Amino acid sequence: MVVKVYGPAYGSPKRVLVCLFEKEVEFEAVDIDLFKGEHKQPDFLKLQPFGEVPLVQDGDYTLYESRAIIRYYAEKYKNQGTDLLGKTVEERGLVEQWLEVEAHNFHPAIYSLVINVLFAPLRGVPGDQKAIEESDEKLKKVLDIYEERLSKTKYLAGDFFSLADLGHLAFGHYLVNQTGRGNLVRERKHVSAWWDDISSRPSWKKVLELYKYPV
Numbered sequence: 001m002v003v004k005v006y007g008p009a010y011g012s013p014k015r016v017l018v019c020l021f022e023k024e025v026e027f028e029a030v031d032i033d034l035f036k037g038e039h040k041q042p043d044f045l046k047l048q049p050f051g052e053v054p055l056v057q058d059g060d061y062t063l064y065e066s067r068a069i070i071r072y073y074a075e076k077y078k079n080q081g082t083d084l085l086g087k088t089v090e091e092r093g094l095v096e097q098w099l100e101v102e103a104h105n106f107h108p109a110i111y112s113l114v115i116n117v118l119f120a121p122l123r124g125v126p127g128d129q130k131a132i133e134e135s136d137e138k139l140k141k142v143l144d145i146y147e148e149r150l151s152k153t154k155y156l157a158g159d160f161f162s163l164a165d166l167g168h169l170a171f172g173h174y175l176v177n178q179t180g181r182g183n184l185v186r187e188r189k190h191v192s193a194w195w196d197d198i199s200s201r202p203s204w205k206k207v208l209e210l211y212k213y214p215v
């Protein structure tokens, strides 16, 4: 049964798509148009009660929350494709640590910028300037910590590419290319080199080629 991934155009689903490419898992992408509210239709809400993408259907097994999904596939296909979880329990601990850092420190700041800098104008409303300024400051602090870490190891969890790095691709792409704040990455030598390394992976290039962002 082929895995179905809903909402491929958007950021969080792209976190899942790049993981499935790395794990060499075949999937089918199902378009959902958020601007038309297709994610708020009863049939979709039955599967994803929060009305967000991604949603994954793998036979009778249904999963949402992109970070839960990538952990599931990294584990389920541990011996296939790229190892994304590390080889020891200590390495796995660091992968989980930096996955949480991305979810609770990096993502909220970049998500606020995407909403207020990119999406608000599309909806014909002004972005929240205070939220934008707060996000800028938060991102600077977060990326300073990344710079320190990446001055010691090539990737966030160590000297191996992992889910922790992969988890940054979808919204890091917005940060570097679409928010006018790519300088926050480029001004930090090790973060910049890390971004160039992880974003040049064939898996990520394939996601960008096949599944365009909405803006």
Ligand SMILES: N[C@@H](CCC(=O)N[C@@H](CS(=O)(=O)O)C(=O)NCC(=O)O)C(=O)O
Residues within 6 Å of the ligand: 010, 011, 012, 013, 034, 039, 051, 052, 053, 054, 064, 065, 066, 067
């Ligand atoms: N924590 C969730 C967040 C999912 C999420 O915010 N999805 C957005 C799309 S995107 O921001 O990831 O591009 C969404 O469906 N938004 C629809 C809505 O909020 O109405 C995850 O990681 O899966």
